[in-house]
Amino acid sequence: MNFFETQHLTKAFGGLIAVNDVSFQVVKGEIHGLIGPNGSGKTTVFNLINGYYPITSGKILFEGHELNGLPTWKICKFGIGRTFQVVKPLRRMTVLENVMCSAFNLTTRRDVAKEKSLEVLEFCELTKKQDFQAKELTIGDRKRLEIARALATGPRLLLLDETMAGLTPQEQAEGVKLIRKIRDSGITIIIVEHIMQVIMNICDRILCINYGQEIAGGTPAEVANNQAVIEAYLGKE
């Protein structure tokens, strides 16, 4: 049984096929990258896994369980967390409260949720800002918050959607450090990213898609040298 896999995942919006027969497996404990040019369907794949969009056809299996048709919140309870490309902080709550909302996924008690939240904030280096209103945070901190919130739900699989976008090189380096820390703590990660250095650096394996279809998969080195991938990004000669 694979830790996580999709089988012939397909999504059509009316006549437009955004995701076409995508099948891939993710091994437990790895960081699996998902790349592709703009509009290739990466975020759509996430939205399908997350339950945000209904699947047109195909299967999604997590630890052997089929996730088709489940609502987003149930998928979260199953153990899949997710960050959004355009971050969605709960603006009028403090950083701590934001994370506590997630922590309540695992408990009903406020003190337990608070304790867990403080742990997660510590892990994400946001402790100093716990009483800040989410709307007051810088973009870098908002991205941390986004991750902290996903972590506090206690996921075994984490979907990271373009977390590095809009960050300075310094912030990106810190982001990479955090992602590695997350994997080291036992959480499997699927990461969608545009920034090549980041992806090639941290991923164990990568899947490249274009126009909703798989075009290459394998180790970073294999994918980087793959002709189809190069063409997808740079165009044919």
Added chain:
Amino acid sequence: MKPNHWSKIIIVLFLAIFPLIVPSDYYRHIFILALMWVVIGSSWNLLAGYTGQVSFGHAAFFGVGAYTAGLCVTKLHISAWWGMLLAGPVSMVVAFFIGCICFRLRGPYFNLATLAIAEILRLTAIVWRDLTEGMQGILIMRTFRNKTYYYYFALILAAACIYAIYRVIRSKWGYYFVAIREDQDAAESMGISSFRYKTFSLLISSFFTGLAGAFYMNYMGFIDPEVVFSLYFISIMAILVAIIGGAGTIWGPAVGAFIMVLLQETFRSSFFGLFPKWVSQAHVLVFGLLVIFVIRYMTNGIVGDWVKIQRLWSKNKEQPLASTGS
């Protein structure tokens, strides 16, 4: 925040002994109404201010509660006080169905739907004469002649309502409600079933509003569809009460209730008899102008902006402006 603490205690004490020190039935009546509006406003605030579901049809629950109590007398031939026990559950049942229809809709469409349903209930109450006596209304014998009993009843109801809401807000549910308000999609990704929790919020909100309606039946002794299902004087009033005091705060609606009731009464009585009669005619106009004024200049209400004002004055950032009071 010590001075604030003391002023709160004084206010509570004053309310507790009010009917004993003020013998006038007229002022007791005003305070009883104000306390009733504390309940309605706080209930609406739970659903709208905290959970972000802005209902324009809370009259539905008030009316259902009032008629539950009234029908106890006309159909079941038992005291209307039984209505106080039944109104809560009955309102919740009605609320559940309303939620099923309306929670699929977002934003202004949700507001419209709640408004429409309250209007439909109003029309139903008018037309279904066999059940509700239609426009004739329901008239019952009041149990107590002395308003003091009703006052304390209302006071206890208001206190219970605020306390219940306070406990809910500080619990897991409270956090979930606000998460849904802030970003429903993010909330879902955090494991929160938005439908389930919106429904919980609605059930609590309708429960207390229904109770207020049943209380109204018992206290006033007379109800009719135009009064208890009124769009402007129940639904919109509830919204104003919460907004003027401060939506999304615990004490906002309580403050708003007293302000709104006192203001209304001031105009209805032509400034307690000081001004000529025609001023009284204008009290609905004043209500409308108040809506415009409050929305335009005071959207965060007195309590809502109070903390902000205090923050501006004080140098330290102690209490965050969080609406969950953690």
Added chain:
Amino acid sequence: MDVFIQTLVSGILIGGIYALVGLGMTLIMGVMRIINLAHGQLMMVAMYITFVLYEYLNIDPYFSLLVSMPALFLLGVLIQKYLLNPLLRIESIIPQNQILMTVGVAMVLTEVMRFIFHSDYKSVKTPYSSAVLYISSIAFNFPMLIAFGIAMILTAGLFFFLLKTDTGKSVRATAQNKDAALLLGVNAEWITQLTYGLGAALAAAAGTLLLPIYYLYPDVGGPFTLKAFIITVLGGLGSTVGAIMGGLVLGVAESLGATYISMALKDAVGMVIFVLVLVFMPGGLKTLTKV
């Protein structure tokens, strides 16, 4: 059968005027994303203007259009400019401020009119108010026929404005994507004012056209606001063609209800339709669920 056709005809005639009401509301809804709960009250103000012009200056209602429409247009622009637009800049816990503001406006308009004109019913009886035109045993109420014709002209005019003129295209652009429109140089503030004014003017037209066959009193606005949003919900919020369809459907439904059920429950028909639409949500209303 004759009765049925007669009912249909009456329904369609009034439906054409309802369409004007719906168009105004849907325009406002499309551009500003708010539900104008003062729509019926704007109509009511126009009706009083028309009434005054008839009572004191003997101006025929159809000519009053030239006064009531611009007057309400101006009122609409002012309301949008001073009361609604400022709300956009405030971030508040309750995002539906604008809708609440329109409720306040509705109340104020109603009470001011009540203050001036009192609550008694007024009506306008022109020499041709009860004139009937017969086409093969189907009676066409003359004022209604004229009203329908004018309504069609106004509707056509609106479509021309939206499709062919630059300003009209700016309105449509703002309705589709306000930010993009802003980037393209559209003065969104002015467009929202124009749109509200236009919506008000259309409501005014409907009110003026309906006056010869309706009783006028300050609270007449309420039921019309209700009809306005039933029509727009029926047709699909923001859809101009939908508003026309919705208006006609409501007109016919009410007419059928009045003939075959009872005159008194005519208004309830609209409510029932509204609930059915809400519960079963056919096609065009699917857009509601992901605003």
